[in-house]
Amino acid sequence: MDYRQYWNQIYEKQEELNSLTTSYWKNFSSMGDWQFWVVAFLLVSPLILLYFTVDRKRIFELFFFGYTVHILWVYTDIALEENGYFVHTYFLTPLLPNAINVAASVLPVGFLLLYQYAINKKKNFYFYTLLLSAGFAFGFATIEKYMGFVDFRKGTNQFHLFLIEIAIAYIAYWFTRLILRVSGKNGGRNRELNLNIFKQKAR
Secondary structure: OOHHHHHHHHHHHHHHHHHHHHHHHHHHOOOOOHHHHHHHHHHHHHHHHHHHHOOHHHHHHHHHHHHHHHHHHHHHHHHHHHOOOEEEOOOOOOOOOOOHHHHHHHHHHHHHHHHHHHHHHOOOHHHHHHHHHHHHHHHHHHHHHHHOOEEEOOOOOHHHHHHHHHHHHHHHHHHHHHHHHHOOOHHHOOOOOOOHHHHHHHO
């Protein structure tokens, strides 16, 4: 096949896959199925918890860390799912990544609150990350597997998930500390934004 023929076939297969995925979602993962509401709960409830527990004095630092975890997890999950290693079998909508509830809520909020606890209480972030990652990988993911919400394939198991979670949390931590250092916030102290500049410009 030439260049155009390859892409025509790729587009055709994508349309077939999208149609199949949408059909599956309507029959097994839509609003009429209890699994949909479990997924929705896992998306919304951590965000509600975050609203009431986040340290608003460090909110930009904390949200930057949580957003970094979210982005890293979304890309990692897409790679795992597209290659058939780790698949979420129930999801909110076919238009979004299957694990959006976990990658955008459960994991980022969990690690964000851990980061907040470690920084405010001067605890060892690396050690507590090991504990939380173990809880997510060997506890939460195991329950998801038992309930049929996830499927480990091609030899992938909870230990691999454990290593991935540690790597993502550590990278997000190092990146956040780097940004704080570059911006002059050494020691992890998140200073309030100086809004006087904007007020003067407004005048």
